[in-house]
Amino acid sequence: MKEKEIKKVVKGRYAQIAKQEQQSCCPSCGCGASSLLQAKAVGYSGQELEHIPEESVMGLGCGNPTAIADLEEGEVVLDLGSGAGVDVFLAANKVGSTGRVIGVDMTEEMVDRATSIARDNGYRNVEFRLGEIEKLPAEDDSVDAIISNCVINLSPDKAKVFREARRVLKPGGRLTVSDIVTEGVLPDEIKCDPDAWAGCIAGALEQQEYLKVIKKAGFQDVQVLSSKECYLEGQGSQSPTKLLSITVKAFK
DSSP, X not given: OOHHHHHHHHHHHHHXXXXXXXXXXXXXXOTTSOHHHHHHHTTOOHHHHHTSXXXXXXXXXXXXXXXXXXXXXXXXXXXXXXXXXXXXXXXXXXXXXXXXXXXXXXXXXXXXXXXXXXHHTTOOSEEEEEOBTTBOSSOTTOEEEEEEESOGGGOSOHHHHHHHHHHHXXXXXXXXXXXXXXXXXXXXXXXXXXHHHHTTSTXXXXXXXXXXXXXXXXXXXXXXXXXXXXXXXXXXXXXXXXXXXXEEEEEO
């Protein structure tokens, strides 16, 4: 699939999700359960979820990068692919009134939903910007930390995403990302399936290739902090492809 086609499919899928009460797309969390249960299944605690707007929890993540990003009061944080804002609001609680959290999402409906939630719940230290993670609407060396949750796998140009992430980070800044990767090669029919792209599967890189892309972008001390296995039936391959939900941390 071509880049423009992929982005059109992904945008359409998440615009539709933004208008719904709840919807899960990620293979690491089971479909059918409530968004809150899905969020807990991928690593959010009940206490964390109690202190953010419930309508921001849509069960779309594959980890909880904010919990291990070591955020401190007064820091500026950027969330790549912020959706309805679940990780933005969690980060906002950590950086406090002297800090700031910026969410970037390419789907207008998601940005509108998150902005409305922030306004209705009195969040003054958050901002949601419409933009693509391959071309971030942020200045060079402007943020202390970047977080992202099950989003970079949706990008057809992950190398550009990580180069942009490094550009906007301050020297010494850190990146904490939860994402879907593979062990083994995905079947071609899945790589070319629009629904699999929108479902966080078709764009997943092999784990070692994913880490290589981060390092090639200039990040240092790249570490896999957690890994959780899940499986996708091969749809024509002789054996199922192993999917991993991993959380990676790296530094500029």
